[in-house]
Amino acid sequence: MSRRYCETWEQIAEALVVLCQSRYSWLSDAGPDRPQKGLTAMATGYSAGRMVAHNMVTTQFELDGFHVTRPLGVVRGIVVRSRSIFGTIGAGLQTLVGGNITLLTNLCEKTRQEAFDLMLQHAAELGANAVVGIRYDATEIMQGVTEVLAYGTAVVVEPVK
Numbered sequence: 444m445s446r447r448y449c450e451t452w453e454q455i456a457e458a459l460v461v462l463c464q465s466r467y468s469w470l471s472d473a474g475p476d477r478p479q480k481g482l483t484a485m486a487t488g489y490s491a492g493r494m495v496a497h498n499m500v501t502t503q504f505e506l507d508g509f510h511v512t513r514p515l516g517v518v519r520g521i522v523v524r525s526r527s528i529f530g531t532i533g534a535g536l537q538t539l540v541g542g543n544i545t546l547l548t549n550l551c552e553k554t555r556q557e558a559f560d561l562m563l564q565h566a567a568e569l570g571a572n573a574v575v576g577i578r579y580d581a582t583e584i585m586q587g588v589t590e591v592l593a594y595g596t597a598v599v600v601e602p603v604k
Contacts (some may be wrong), residue, residue, distance in 0.1 A: 494563040499573040506573050511595035515569045519594040520561025524554045525587050555579060558593040570577070571597035 454530070476539035499506065526547075566574045584590050 460492060461500045464496050488571065493567040494560065495571055495574055495597075499535075500577055500595070501573075501575055502562065502577055504576045504596075506598075506600055511575075511598045513561075513599040513600050514602065515571050515597040515599065516566040516567070517594060518562050518569065518571070518597040519575060519592060520558040520563070521564060521590060521592050522554050522558045522561065523588060523590045525589075526548065526550065548556055554589070554591045555593070558591045562593040562595060566597040569597050571599060573598050573600045 505511075559577075562577070565573065572593040574597055577593065580592045580594070582590045582592075
């Protein structure tokens with residue numbers, strides 16, 4: 444099987460998913476009249492808007508050049524996501540040709556980013572200007588439904604003098 448043939452199958456699978464989700468938007472998590480961020484914010488109670496800056500977030504327990512003046516506690520962002528029937532079919536077609544299953548890779552990346560952003564919004568609502576010790580966790584709640592959790596410690600920091 445030539446690589447050109449494989450690329451064609453991947454393109455067909457991706458086009459099928461995009462076409463079906465646009466024509467049958469009621470099967471998708473999001474749509475023009477139902478943006479995902481709004482649904483997530485409603486479900487979690489975190490309002491979209493102010494967030495901790497990305498450069499003030501670290502997996503370390505200290506932020507270089509800053510000292511913690513006040514810890515505010517654990518913050519988290521949780522997203523529960525399922526694949527649509529069309530996404531499952533498209534991913535199934537991509538597995539026939541092997542390699543990276545881009546439909547699922549993109550879904551996973553989007554889900555992690557939403558969980559991360561929700562965590563930063565939670566931290567900002569507590570008055571934090573940084574988050575330290577961040578981690579991710581994922582759990583399959585049921586077949587095809589996964590929870591992604593981003594968590595860390597919200598803190599107020601000041602530059603070291």
